[in-house]
Amino acid sequence: MCHTLKRFIKLHLVLFLLIGHSAATAQNALVLQTDFGVKDAAVATMRGVAFGVSPGLGIFDLTHEIPPYNIWEGAYRLEQTARYWPAGTVFVSVVDPGVGTDRKPVVLKTKSGHYFVTPDNGTLTLVSESLGIESVREIDEAVHRRADSGKSYTFHGRDVFAYTGAKLAAGIITFEEVGQELPPHVVKIERPEAAYRDNGVYGYVPILDIRYGNVWTNIDRELFGKLNADIGDVFLVTVRYNDTVLFSDEVPYVRTFGDVNVGEPLLYMNSLDKLSIAINMDDFAGTYGVQAGPDYKIEVRKRGTGN
Numbered sequence: 001m002c003h004t005l006k007r008f009i010k011l012h013l014v015l016f017l018l019i020g021h022s023a024a025t026a027q028n029a030l031v032l033q034t035d036f037g038v039k040d041a042a043v044a045t046m047r048g049v050a051f052g053v054s055p056g057l058g059i060f061d062l063t064h065e066i067p068p069y070n071i072w073e074g075a076y077r078l079e080q081t082a083r084y085w086p087a088g089t090v091f092v093s094v095v096d097p098g099v100g101t102d103r104k105p106v107v108l109k110t111k112s113g114h115y116f117v118t119p120d121n122g123t124l125t126l127v128s129e130s131l132g133i134e135s136v137r138e139i140d141e142a143v144h145r146r147a148d149s150g151k152s153y154t155f156h157g158r159d160v161f162a163y164t165g166a167k168l169a170a171g172i173i174t175f176e177e178v179g180q181e182l183p184p185h186v187v188k189i190e191r192p193e194a195a196y197r198d199n200g201v202y203g204y205v206p207i208l209d210i211r212y213g214n215v216w217t218n219i220d221r222e223l224f225g226k227l228n229a230d231i232g233d234v235f236l237v238t239v240r241y242n243d244t245v246l247f248s249d250e251v252p253y254v255r256t257f258g259d260v261n262v263g264e265p266l267l268y269m270n271s272l273d274k275l276s277i278a279i280n281m282d283d284f285a286g287t288y289g290v291q292a293g294p295d296y297k298i299e300v301r302k303r304g305t306g307n
Contacts (some may be wrong), residue, residue, distance in 0.1 A: 213283030
C-alpha cells in the first residue's frame, strides 16, 4: 500500500473517531418553564443546578411567568413552543401546586423525540396529544435527586426536575435510566370541544394574549362561520367562569382593533385563526377578570337570536 493511501486512510479513521465521539457526547438543549417569576433566586438556582451537572449545557427559558398554580397555562405554553425545537430537546416544566405530595415526577418522551420533565399533574395534557406518547418513565428519586436534598419537600424544581433534566439533556443518563416505565398515559385536564348549537357557538379560553389582555378562544373560523358571520355584524357575547357571568354585551365583529373606537370591545380572528375578544387599547381580561383555562367559557350568538 502506498504511503499516500496510508495517510488518506489514517486521516479518515481519525475523522470517523472524532465525529463518532462528538455524536456520542452531544448535548441537547435544556428549556425551563415555571410559575416562579424572576423576582427572587428560584430560577437562577435551577439554572445553577443544571450548569453544575454539565457546564457546557445550553440552558434556555421558555417562560417563568405562568400565573401561580396555573397548570393549564403551563400545558398550553409547552404545546405552543415544543414543535419549534429540534428532536432531543429536554423541557423542564415546574408548575407544581402539589409539590411534595404523591403526584408522580415523570419524563415523557414523545413520538416527535422531545422530552418533558415535570410532575404528572396535567402539564402534559396537550403535548401528549399533539406530539404523541412514545413512553413515560417515573423519575427514580433515589438515584436522580440532587445530593443532600432528601429532606427538602418544597423545591423539587431544583432538587429533582432541573437536576434530572440536565442529566438527560447532557447525555449523562439515557431515557431508559430515568426510572421505571409507566403505562403510556398521562394525567389530563378535561376541556370542552368548541361547538355550534341552538344558533350559537360555544367554546372556552385556552390562553390569553397576555401582554395586551386579549382573550383567545378555541372557536375557529369555520365554526364561527356557521353563524353566517360577516364583518360588521354584531354578536351577543357572554363570558362565564363556571356559572358566574363575567361579561355579557353586544360586540361587533371586525378585522382589527382600530376598526372600533379606543376603549370599545371587539370580536376578531387572531393570528391562529381563532375567534378572540378584546378592548381596543385596553385590557379585556383584566377588566373583566378573565383567565385562561377550561373553566372560562364563551358563548357567541348573533344579535336578535334566542336560545
